[in-house]
Amino acid sequence: MTPRVRFAPSPTGELHVGNARTALFNFLFARQQGGVFLLRIEDTDVERSEARFETQLMEDLRWLGLNWDEGPDTGGPFGPYRQSERSEIYLRYANRLIDAGSAYFCFCSPQEIEKDRQSALASGQQPKYSGRCRAISLDTARERKSKGELASIRLRIPDHPLRFDDLVHGPLEFPSEVIGDPILVRSTGIPAFNYAVVIDDALMRITHVIRGDDHISNTPRQVALFEALSALPRLSDSEPDWKLPLFAHLSTILGPDHTRLSKRHGATSLGHFRSSGILPEALANYLALLGWAPGDNREIFPMPELIEAFRLSQVSRNPAIFDLDKLRWLNRHYLKEAGPERILNLAIPALRDAGFVTEPLDGAARTWWLDVLNLLLPSLDELSQLPGHARILFEYDPKASLALDETKHALAEPGAREVIDALWAAVSDNAEITSGRFKEVLDQVKKASRQKGKGLFHPVRIALTGSASGPQLDRLIPLIEAGSRLQLPKAIKCSRNRLIEFREALLAQS
Numbered sequence: 001m002t003p004r005v006r007f008a009p010s011p012t013g014e015l016h017v018g019n020a021r022t023a024l025f026n027f028l029f030a031r032q033q034g035g036v037f038l039l040r041i042e043d044t045d046v047e048r049s050e051a052r053f054e055t056q057l058m059e060d061l062r063w064l065g066l067n068w069d070e071g072p073d074t075g076g077p078f079g080p081y082r083q084s085e086r087s088e089i090y091l092r093y094a095n096r097l098i099d100a101g102s103a104y105f106c107f108c109s110p111q112e113i114e115k116d117r118q119s120a121l122a123s124g125q126q127p128k129y130s131g132r133c134r135a136i137s138l139d140t141a142r143e144r145k146s147k148g149e150l151a152s153i154r155l156r157i158p159d160h161p162l163r164f165d166d167l168v169h170g171p172l173e174f175p176s177e178v179i180g181d182p183i184l185v186r187s188t189g190i191p192a193f194n195y196a197v198v199i200d201d202a203l204m205r206i207t208h209v210i211r212g213d214d215h216i217s218n219t220p221r222q223v224a225l226f227e228a229l230s231a232l233p234r235l236s237d238s239e240p241d242w243k244l245p246l247f248a249h250l251s252t253i254l255g256p257d258h259t260r261l262s263k264r265h266g267a268t269s270l271g272h273f274r275s276s277g278i279l280p281e282a283l284a285n286y287l288a289l290l291g292w293a294p295g296d297n298r299e300i301f302p303m304p305e306l307i308e309a310f311r312l313s314q315v316s317r318n319p320a321i322f323d324l325d326k327l328r329w330l331n332r333h334y335l336k337e338a339g340p341e342r343i344l345n346l347a348i349p350a351l352r353d354a355g356f357v358t359e360p361l362d363g364a365a366r367t368w369w370l371d372v373l374n375l376l377l378p379s380l381d382e383l384s385q386l387p388g389h390a391r392i393l394f395e396y397d398p399k400a401s402l403a404l405d406e407t408k409h410a411l412a413e414p415g416a417r418e419v420i421d422a423l424w425a426a427v428s429d430n431a432e433i434t435s436g437r438f439k440e441v442l443d444q445v446k447k448a449s450r451q452k453g454k455g456l457f458h459p460v461r462i463a464l465t466g467s468a469s470g471p472q473l474d475r476l477i478p479l480i481e482a483g484s485r486l487q488l489p490k491a492i493k494c495s496r497n498r499l500i501e502f503r504e505a506l507l508a509q510s
């Protein structure tokens with residue numbers, strides 16, 4: 001049988017990384033097994049569900065590389081794939097369960113239910129539905145309903161333990177006494193979560209339910225429902241067999257303080273990671289390792305390798321800890337792998353907002369930016385850091401730099417002033433300092449000042465960049481020079497002009 005799995009988010013907010021991991025595991029499992037991955041939108045909570053969250057989560061899933069085979073937009077043989085469009089189906093099966101005696105009408109008011117709940121809590125018991133309406137005969141119930149009384153529909157929980165095999169947690173069993181008869185359809189006609197999930201999983205022929213372990217406590221109710229549905233007389237061959245799917249409940253994701261990962265730990269939405277310049281392949285790789293381990297010490301898994309290596313049997317039941325540093329480490333790897341062309345296209349909006357580029361970016365300016373990226377990429381954890389790192393090319397403020405202790409110390413070293421003077425002599429002809437020429441300039445300065453190593457490089461770096469640290473100097477200076485000769489929206493000062501300003505600032509200081 002072809003495995004069929006689903007990701008079933010509720011569009012009530014932004015996609016959280018925990019849910020993204022659930023989607024990823026479903027996707028990997030389906031692709032690994034040559035199965036079907038479907039997207040089902042669980043929007044029965046009309047007050048909290050919003051179309052914009054649905055659009056956003058689809059965009060986020062696609063960005064992460066998780067394409068579905070069946071879903072609200074793509075369609076498929078078991079649609080509609082949006083629960084709000086399936087009300088008639090839920091009602092039809094609820095009526096059949098009532099006719100079969102497995103479900104009943106409940107007339108209890110919210111006030112009565114709340115009173116029962118309070119008294120259970122007061123006597124130290126776990127609240128559950130009292131079963132007050134269980135004994136009302138179907139005829140009486142129908143009569144009361146026809147007179148306008150509001151009723152919900154509840155499932156009769158059977159008198160035996162409810163069991164299922166969990167692929168992550170092993171066999172689980174729940175005594176039926178602790179489980180109150182769950183609502184299937186509210187008096188408003190809206191289906192309850194546990195009910196809609198079961199109807200859909202069966203009708204959509206889901207073979208494996210892979211979801212967060214916060215749903216473990218729902219599962220015995222769902223098991224009871226499958227049981228009741230499988231006892232219904234089968235009306236046609238196209239009806240499902242209501243066989244229990246296999247379950248795999250994924251461990252919770254914790255923050256570094258070992259509490260459930262939430263907004264308190266910083267932004268946790270997929271959109272946040274996306275806009276901060278985490279690459280989708282880095283996030284997918286990272287999320288896969290949250291709870292799954294390949295059994296060797298490999299950590300770098302591009303999507304095709306993830307699909308090949310992923311096994312549900314290697315998923316751990318222990319909570320996984322979200323480690324931002326590791327995500328950044330993986331991102332650094334993929335930023336380098338991605339190459340400057342792709343990264344530049346991704347970075348253009350942020351560079352434009354920083355005033356560093358105008359669009360379209362082409363010709364000599366584009367080539368120059370590709371060289372800049374080649375230099376800066378190895379130092380980036382996240383793409384959003386790029387404008388900050390590129391500042392060293394565009395901004396030059398010797399006065400501010402001379403006010404820094406670090407700079408003062410470096411320039412107070414014996415020989416530092418000689419380096420600056422020799423540098424001035426070497427660049428004052430205003431010829432462009434290409435890579436080749438930069439080596440000559442340095443040799444000239446070295447000879448004239450008799451400085452080498454730090455004593456040579458430090459003052460040169462400070463004088464030409466205004467900063468005591470930064471990217472490799474023999475690559476940075478030629479880029480600054482080349483940039484100063486281009487038409488860029490923010491002009492770059494050439495080395496010679498920088499030195500003029502630097503010497504003035506030095507003079508003004510002494």
Ligand code: GLU
Pocket residue numbers: 008009010042197210211212215
């Ligand atoms: N809609 C549920 C949620 O967002 C998922 C239900 C399920 O996977 O069974 O938590």
